[in-house]
Structures are given as structure tokens and as C-alpha cells.
Amino acid sequence: MKILAIHGSPRTIRSTTRRLAGIVLEGAAVTGAETEMVDLADYRLISCTACEACSLTGTCIFDDDVPALVSRMREADGIVFGSPVYIDNVSGQMKVFFDRLADAIHYQVLAGKFGCAVATTHESGGDDVVEYLNHVLNYLGVMSVGGFSVATAGRSEAVEEAGPAARELGRKLAGAVRNGFSDPEQEAILADNRSYFRTVVEENRDFRPEEYERWVRMGWIE
């Protein structure tokens, strides 16, 4: 089992968000999961220009690191999203990455996976950012097992103090991958999303026949 954490702090190895996501991975690793950390700031991410090429061809016009990151998410069983709070939202790095996931969202290429979310902040916006990260996981077809934020008020020890909760979240994520996890509210959201994106897949049937066939095989198009 593979659990992949992706965090959007530009502070990379000095990042408190990275540390928090790392503790979540430690919790998963204790149960035997293989874990990986992605520092988004170390990768080339070009902002989406809404050219719609991906929608028609499945391939972005930009030759950067996003396709490789999507492949890594596809190979993972569990995904941890982490972001620092920047002006009450995710960091720019995280948002540029998310905007480039539109095609992965439309075609639900990560459906069936499990995830969770963490954020750190000085004071404000932490829970809203966790909610947003989980919302993006749901958009991707990923069921979240939860998440939480840490407001450090400048004290880096605050992240270590949150260690038990972070480890527990990692254990829960690994447990969901192994044994399943049920949340009727999210299941309804995931079903609604699929029914909404089905219209996109149907409209693009002539351009993306392989994806259309995959949706038929998955039973998402009758």
C-alpha cells in the first residue's frame, strides 16, 4: 500500500505543514504502508490558461511536472493534501496545482482512493483550508477520512504537540485503504459529482473514446 503526501508550502523542508503531513505519513507507515512526500515547490507547475486542450485531447499544452505528479497520485492508494494558510486560503503553489487537475477531476481518474487533509496557519483560516482540501479530494473522486489544522501562533512545537492526532489520521487513512471506509454524506457527494461529470464525458465521447469506454466499464455510463 502506498500513501502519498503532497504539500504546497514553498518553505519545503523547513515547512511546518510538511512536518505535519510527515507525521500523518509516520502514522500510516507504522501500519506497514509505503509513504512518499511531494514538496510541490520543487516541481515545475505552469498555471492553467484555460485553453481546453486537456479536455479535448487529455494532454496539457505545457511540458512540466504535473503529468508525473498525476501519475504518482494514480499509483498511490491514499493521498494526503497539506497546505499552509495564505491569506485565508491555500498557498499559490497548491492552487496552481489544483487548477491543473481539471482533467483528472472531469474524468474521475482517482475515484476509489482515500485521502485526508492537513493545514497549518499562524492563527486564521486553518479549518476552512482543511475543508477546501477535502472538497478538492471529493472533486477528484477521493473519499476523505478527515483532517485537521494547527494554528501555531509562531510556535513550531505546536505541530509536534499535534503529533498524536496526526499519527492517528495516518493510521485511519491506511485503515481505510485496507478495510474500506464508509461515509454516506460523502458517498452522496461523490455520486453527484460523477453524475455531473458524466455529461462532460458524454459530450467529449468523440474526442476521448478511451475515457468514455472506461466510464462504461466502471458502470458510470449505462
Ligand SMILES: Cc1cc2nc3c(=O)[nH]c(=O)nc-3n(C[C@H](O)[C@H](O)[C@H](O)COP(=O)(O)O)c2cc1C
Ligand atoms: C503569504 C503568507 C500569507 C499568510 N496568510 C496567513 C493568514 O491569512 N492567516 C494566518 O493566520 N496566517 C497566515 N500566514 C502564516 C502561515 O499560514 C503560517 O506561518 C504557516 O504555518 C506556514 O506554514 P509552512 O511553514 O508550512 O509554510 C501567512 C504566511 C504567508 C507567508
